[in-house]
Amino acid sequence: MPYSRFMNGLIELNKGLRMMQKQLIKMVYLLLLLWAPLSAAAPIDSLIFETQLQEDRFKQLVQEIRCVKCQNTNIAGSNADLARDHRMKVYEMMKQGKSDDEIRHWFVVRYGDFVLYRPQIEARTWLLWGLPLLLIPVGAWLLLVQLRRQRVQATEEAPVVGALSESEQKKLDEVLK
Amino acid sequence: MATRSRALLPISFVVLLFLLLYLGLYLNPRHESDDSPMIGKLAPEFDLPDLIATGDRFSRADLNGQVSLVNVWATWCPSCRAEHDVLMRLAATGEVPIFSINWTDRPDSGGSREAALLWLGRLGNPYQKTGDDGENIAGLEWAVTGAPETFLIDVEGRICNRITGPLNDRPVPNPENRQEVRNNVGNIMKTVRKMVAGEGKCLTQDS
Incomplete structure (x- = not known):
């Protein structure tokens, strides 16, 4: 069947x-x-900014700062009371004319490096930031070595290039029919 | 022979990677995830209205000259309720003064100043002084991340330790449960007694 x-x-x-x-x-x-x-998940605070630039700065900062209450989100995305207080603190510090770094510092001295989603560049974090840059020349070197090796091999074993033999042509015609 | 030596490099790399993974997972970390950079530093300045005695204040100056505990609590916090009985028993021993910050007991968190007063009236007041921090002003300076939280303060007003979660006074804390061991009043009091027997300063890591 x-x-x-x-x-x-x-x-x-x-x-x-x-x-x-x-x-x-x-x-x-x-x-x-x-x-x-x-x-x-964008919690609503009615904050008033004088310039678009300030508003952008605020949005950037609250994206970068971790909510210490609910640690897998930033303070921009958290509805926790503490996250709201932290957003207000960022706003308040911006009003006082503090720079982004000063605001980040305020959080780091209280909650540790952990509070920043983007680790700062400093003596302890050079490896973290620098490793990808270090790996680029290493990768380039490996690639070069490999390419050179292939070229040497290619010249050593001279490739068969040229017209097909009669039997090969026949086979090809058969296949393409 | 050539292929074997070529395979050696990636294999040793992977072995190294796994070794690092193992170290990362199984080495006992010196720093716990809730270790605070505030530990070892002077307690931050703060000045709160006294919750109970109107017109009075609870401030940084109250913490100088003695080894003390500062407990952070709120009426909306169930573990604070569980901890309260432990604090009452500890206060009854009179061994260490306990201060407190009544933290974010505000309507939008489900608490209030009245609720806090009622709480102390009904359950007893283990605290020398309680600051009313409904608006999380001192809380931000102390880097409070949740209630309950307890700080051990030395004679110079330095933060020796920060204990997150409820304290317990089990005679024998479960050794498997790190938090239970750390938050055990018996263990905390051992440190306090050592401090008081000395100059009242924070103990260093190894003593």
Whole structure:
């Protein structure tokens, strides 16, 4: 019964595809659900800024500072009371004319380096920041060595370039027919 | 032979990587995740209205000249309720003065000054003095991240330790539970007694 086996196979395949489709739709819904809090998570403070530049600075800073109450988010994305107090503190310090670094410093002396999502560049963090830069020349060197080796190999084993032999041509014609 | 030596480099690299991973995971970290950079520094300046005695203040100056505890609590905080009985028992021994900051007991957190007064009236008051920090002003200076939190202060007003979470006075804290050991009043009092027996200064890490 090769025909019914074939049909069974098709039915199974169809089932499988439908399952996959369902899974896919579920995934899309899940992604939408995960996305929703991100777009809705901008807590509302009615703060007034004199210039757009100040507002941008504020937005940048609250993105960078970790919420110490709910440690996997920044103070921009947290509704915790403490995060709100911290946002207000950032705002207040900006009003006092403090620089971004001074504001970051205010947080670091109280809560530690951990409070900044972007580690500062200092003596203790040069390796963290510098390693990628150090790895670029290393990678370039490895690439160069490899390329040179390949070139040497290529010249040593002279490649077969040229017209096809008669039998090879025949074979090719056969295949391309 | 050539292939073997070529494989050696990536393999040793991976082994090294796993070694680092192991060290990172299994070495007992000197710094706990809730270690604060405030430890070892002088307690920050603050000046709060006294919760109970109107017109009185609780300020930085109250902490000079003695080894003391500063407890941060709020009425909306269930672990503070659990801790309160422990603090009452500790206060009854009279061994160490306990001060407190009543932290963010404000309506939008589910508390209030009245609730705080009622709390102390009903459950007893283990504190020498309590500052009313409804607006989280001193809290930000002390880098409070949640309630309850307890600071151990030395004779010079320096922060020796910061203990997050509720204190307990179990006779034998579960050695598997790091927080229970750290937050055990028996253990804290051992440190306090050592400090008082000396000059009242914070103990260094190794003593």
